[in-house]
Amino acid sequence: DVKVTQSSRYLVKRTGEKVFLECVQDMDHENMFWYRQDPGLGLRLIYFSYDVKMKEKGDIPEGYSVSREKKERFSLILESASTNQTSMYLCASSLGRSYNSPLHFGNGTRLTVT
Amino acid sequence: AQSVTQLGSHVSVSEGALVLLRCNYSSSVPPYLFWYVQYPNQGLQLLLKYTSAATLVKGINGFEAEFKKSETSFHLTKPSAHMSDAAEYFCAVTLPNTGGFKTIFGAGTRLFVKA
Numbered sequence: 081d082v083k084v085t086q087s088s089r090y091l092v093k094r095t096g097e098k099v100f101l102e103c104v105q106d107m108d109h110e111n112m113f114w115y116r117q118d119p120g121l122g123l124r125l126i127y128f129s130y131d132v133k134m135k136e137k138g139d140i141p142e143g144y145s146v147s148r149e150k151k152e153r154f155s156l157i158l159e160s161a162s163t164n165q166t167s168m169y170l171c172a173s174s175l176g177r178s179y180n181s182p183l184h185f186g187n188g189t190r191l192t193v194t
Numbered sequence: 195a196q197s198v199t200q201l202g203s204h205v206s207v208s209e210g211a212l213v214l215l216r217c218n219y220s221s222s223v224p225p226y227l228f229w230y231v232q233y234p235n236q237g238l239q240l241l242l243k244y245t246s247a248a249t250l251v252k253g254i255n256g257f258e259a260e261f262k263k264s265e266t267s268f269h270l271t272k273p274s275a276h277m278s279d280a281a282e283y284f285c286a287v288t289l290p291n292t293g294g295f296k297t298i299f300g301a302g303t304r305l306f307v308k309a
Binding site (some may be wrong): 115121122125128136138174179180185186187 | 200203226228230235236237238239240243244245284286288295296297298299300301302
């Protein structure tokens, strides 16, 4: 079965810390995505990657960076965490260059920045 | 700008009643449309997707959606709600983007089912 695994379910970090959120997929998918989910705003795309070492900015990339050194792993980095980055973070992957490939999601990481 | 609008952040129905969750999209290119469901403390999972093969799309758990180009809509329905349908539902569209494509989501509609 398809699986996207996010390394942490809950994280609590302090303002100014560097934070790493890790995501691994076991489906050999080309595309990987990071979204943040906030009440009333739905999911907003932070970054995505359609190939190893490739990355594209989404709609809200400010304050974030990403790394994709291997096909199965996509990391989201908060260079200096701030309280407005407290949110649920969802990783997803999809197959190939097809517009109608659905996204497969992890269970999310709830990050609290204090 | 491309967008997805879900009308109603909360919908409440009685068990056994019709479920109707509304989604409208704006797109200058043929849309690739999806509905996802999120149960508490979980990620999203695919309910159904529009592939242009048919305007009425059937998904899991008895849900279906109808693509209406003239109305730019892709509303989700289920004839008879069950308590287990209580969840948050997201409409989404995949769009071309430099270097690939991206999926954008509506704000979500939380469905409550009353006994």
